[in-house]
Amino acid sequence: MEFNDNQPVYPMGVAAQILGVHPRTLRIYEAEELISPYRHGGKRMFSKNDLVRIECLRKLIHEENLSIPGIKKLLDYTPCWKLKDCPHETRQKCCELSGKKKKCWEFSQKTCEKSCKNCEVYLK
DNA sequence: ATTCTCACA
DNA sequence: TGTGAGTA
Known part of the structure; x- marks a missing residue:
């Protein structure tokens, strides 16, 4: 699910x-x-x-x-690991990919499975 | 029938 | 944002 x-x-x-x-x-x-x-x-x-x-x-x-x-x-201005506390392991994966060009939230659907992390930070 | 892109109201 | 044109 x-x-x-x-x-x-x-x-x-x-x-x-x-x-x-x-x-x-x-x-x-x-x-x-x-x-x-x-x-x-x-x-x-x-x-x-x-x-x-x-x-x-x-x-x-x-x-x-x-x-x-x-x-x-x-x-x-918002690093993904600030929105969700993913394990350092996952985080490195993110940075590898993001280091290329992509913004983390773009593939968050695959790597980080948070669906709507944006709301959290925006509301703060 | 649907979606796509582009340009304009 | 919404629409219409012209395709694929």
Whole structure:
């Protein structure tokens, strides 16, 4: 009951419908690198975790009056191991990967299994 | 029928 | 953010 949360199951339309947003919005979030849906031959596929993540983003944007660039900024200043206390082992794994280019929250869906770590830090 | 990208209101 | 055009 943990692996299926990261399973890409929803196509654009469905995901947008569930979230009550326009497909355009989701594409924008992706363009802004706030989410990274799976790609199956051009088609975006969202996992359940992607959905909750997006719910967080929308909450931040509307209730906390944060802008897209603002969120990106926060993420830049927020190391993942501060949001969740993962074992040093896992942390090293993260840093290896992140040292490359990726931001930790982008593959957090695979490495760190926290789904919505953003909310914690934002609310503080 | 669906999604994709792009450009514009 | 939302829409429409033109594809694949």
